[in-house]
Amino acid sequence: MQRIDAHLHYAGDHTDDRALLEQLGLKLFNISVATPDEAKWRARTDRWKTLAAQDPAHYAWCAGFDLPRCDDPNYFDTVLTGLAQDFDSGAVGCKIWKNIGMEVKKPDGSFMMVDDPYFDPVYDFLEKRDISLLLHIGEPLACWQPLEDPQNPHYNYYSQNPQWHMHGRQDFPSHAQIIAARDRLVAKRPGLRIIGAHLASLEYDVAEIAKRLDQFPNFAVDTSARQLDLACQDSAIVRQFIETYRDRILYGSDMVYNEFSSTLTASERQERLTAVEARWQMEFAYYESKDMVDVRGRAVQGLGLANDVLEDLYLRNAQRWYPGL
Numbered sequence: 001m002q003r004i005d006a007h008l009h010y011a012g013d014h015t016d017d018r019a020l021l022e023q024l025g026l027k028l029f030n031i032s033v034a035t036p037d038e039a040k041w042r043a044r045t046d047r048w049k050t051l052a053a054q055d056p057a058h059y060a061w062c063a064g065f066d067l068p069r070c071d072d073p074n075y076f077d078t079v080l081t082g083l084a085q086d087f088d089s090g091a092v093g094c095k096i097w098k099n100i101g102m103e104v105k106k107p108d109g110s111f112m113m114v115d116d117p118y119f120d121p122v123y124d125f126l127e128k129r130d131i132s133l134l135l136h137i138g139e140p141l142a143c144w145q146p147l148e149d150p151q152n153p154h155y156n157y158y159s160q161n162p163q164w165h166m167h168g169r170q171d172f173p174s175h176a177q178i179i180a181a182r183d184r185l186v187a188k189r190p191g192l193r194i195i196g197a198h199l200a201s202l203e204y205d206v207a208e209i210a211k212r213l214d215q216f217p218n219f220a221v222d223t224s225a226r227q228l229d230l231a232c233q234d235s236a237i238v239r240q241f242i243e244t245y246r247d248r249i250l251y252g253s254d255m256v257y258n259e260f261s262s263t264l265t266a267s268e269r270q271e272r273l274t275a276v277e278a279r280w281q282m283e284f285a286y287y288e289s290k291d292m293v294d295v296r297g298r299a300v301q302g303l304g305l306a307n308d309v310l311e312d313l314y315l316r317n318a319q320r321w322y323p324g325l
């Protein structure tokens with residue numbers, strides 16, 4: 001079966017990577033993440049661009065743009081020129097990261113939200129170029145909840161990354177405020193294809209995702225980094241959700257391997273390949289198997305999706321929602 005991993009960060013430039021992708025029938029969609037250090041995020045993005053240029057059968061990429069500079073009158077000239085170059089050189093999407101809504105502030109001290117009219121020149125440009133917008137807006141709901149349940153899929157992340165843990169932080173927008181801003185943007189831009197990364201930060205309940213998919217025909221979601229959230233919900237309900245919205249859900253893993261594999265030693269490279277293959281096989285088993293499967297150390301019921309539904313999830317939706325991919 002041919003598959004696209006529609007959300008990850010994997011610098012696999014070695015023939016061993018190519019052999020694994022061939023074996024698994026995989027094409028990879030590498031996503032740019034614009035962090036405050038521009039030189040650093042551009043260097044990573046250059047890797048995604050290089051891979052897609054060298055091996056377009058196995059790699060494609062999603063562009064990003066530098067964070068808002070409200071005091072820079074040339075900001076949008078610079079951003080739009082950069083994006084035009086990226087799309088001309090093959091990028092088939094544009095990503096906005098969670099720092100919008102949770103970190104970047106406006107001159108008046110308030111948080112810059114994703115539906116702020118400030119971004120209109122970018123959204124107008126994406127619509128004009130018929131490029132899809134990938135939004136990682138917000139965080140899992142657990143980010144705003146007390147860190148007390150080690151069984152929560154996000155317990156480890158917030159234990160290890162307390163700077164992103166928002167419980168009790170009255171000085172930051174709430175999950176509901178961030179989601180509402182994202183929903184307003186999706187509603188006011190019906191001509192723009194928008195993909196909500198990480199199950200649109202509504203990972204805790206597929207019914208919440210379904211509400212948005214019913215409301216917004218221009219909206220889809222990817223599963224990246226949220227398989228365990230699905231696996232923690234009732235398997236019959238999740239199966240029905242994926243079947244009902246079979247043209248709106250894109251498979252993604254969100255694995256992160258930013259270093260080129262050609263720079264690793266042979267044994268490091270082998271270790272990496274073993275890990276990524278195991279991760280993909282584990283994720284595929286959950287969607288495909290009718291038996292109990294292991295998802296990150298938990299025994300859960302496989303979804304046993306029909307081949308036709310799997311093809312939408314793994315392949316056709318990525319092609320529909322990112323034309324050119």
Ligand SMILES: [Zn+2]
Nearest residue numbers: 007008031254
């Ligand atoms: Zn990611």
